[in-house]
Amino acid sequence: MKYRIVEQTRPGGMLAQVYREVLVPAFPPEELESEESLAETLETGLGSLLVAVDDTGRPAAAAFGHWWEASRVQMLANLAVKPGTRGHGLGGRLLRDAVDAWRERYDPCLIVAEIESPDARMVHEDYGDPRRRLGFYESAGARVLDLPYFQPGIGGASRRVQGMLLLVIHADPTFTPERLDRLSGKLLRAFITEYLAAAEGEPANDWDAKALFRAFDREGGIPMGRWGTRP
Ligand SMILES: CC(C)(COP(=O)(O)OP(=O)(O)OC[C@H]1O[C@@H](n2cnc3c(N)ncnc32)[C@H](O)[C@@H]1OP(=O)(O)O)[C@@H](O)C(=O)NCCC(=O)NCCS
Known part of the structure; x- marks a missing residue:
């Protein structure tokens, strides 16, 4: 075909x-x-x-x-x-x-995707196998950000999806200023602030959101790499 x-x-x-x-x-x-x-x-x-x-x-x-x-x-x-x-x-x-x-x-400064962690159980065959899906993106050059990431709740914080990974498919070199395996936390903060507010309809101020925002302040940027080689 x-x-x-x-x-x-x-x-x-x-x-x-x-x-x-x-x-x-x-x-x-x-x-x-x-x-x-x-x-x-x-x-x-x-x-x-x-x-x-x-x-x-x-x-x-x-x-x-x-x-x-x-x-x-x-x-x-x-x-x-x-x-x-x-x-x-x-x-x-x-x-x-x-x-x-x-x-x-x-x-764009970044092209990102969010996928289930490969630790997640396979829910249904039609939804695909989380391990193979990560393999698909890594083969395409995507890198996993080392963040306590959750997918913002579509329509409200109670609908968040835990156990997700944020992947970088493309990053403009301006945002990996010091090392290629570190991404600017400032850029991610701006993006997640915009995304969370739009998806959930209100500013997020709970523990999970605070932990995510704290991770953006990591000195030297957010580590990113293949899943198996995260620090
Ligand atoms: C992930 C997906 C988009 C890949 O498309 P595809 O046409 O099957 O992929 P390609 O043929 O270009 O590449 C093959 C790779 O895709 C992945 N793949 C293939 N079938 C898959 C499945 N059922 N589940 C998950 N990943 C799969 C594997 O990594 C495979 O490599 P491998 O054979 O060495 O394991 C597709 O399998 C899919 O629609 N899965 C369900 C939905 C999904 O997971 N979407 C991604 C989240 S946004």
């Missing part, structure tokens, strides 16, 4: 079909924003949906990116390949195309 990759930056188009056929089956509900919310991100000009379309015109894989304008960080919010199509290179191709498109358009 041959696939072509198309991008849309406006709502409508393939969004509803991609949401129903590719994203909903691939993510636990707490890790996936509503279709309306993705449409709103596209409507405000901050979204990018790349879709791998098969010969028959059906979506086989998709990547959704959210541009966090104030901190100049692009987040790969969702990347999924339909279960029967996984393991044949389509996810890797889509990730490369998405990163190329986003680097050219935004010139």
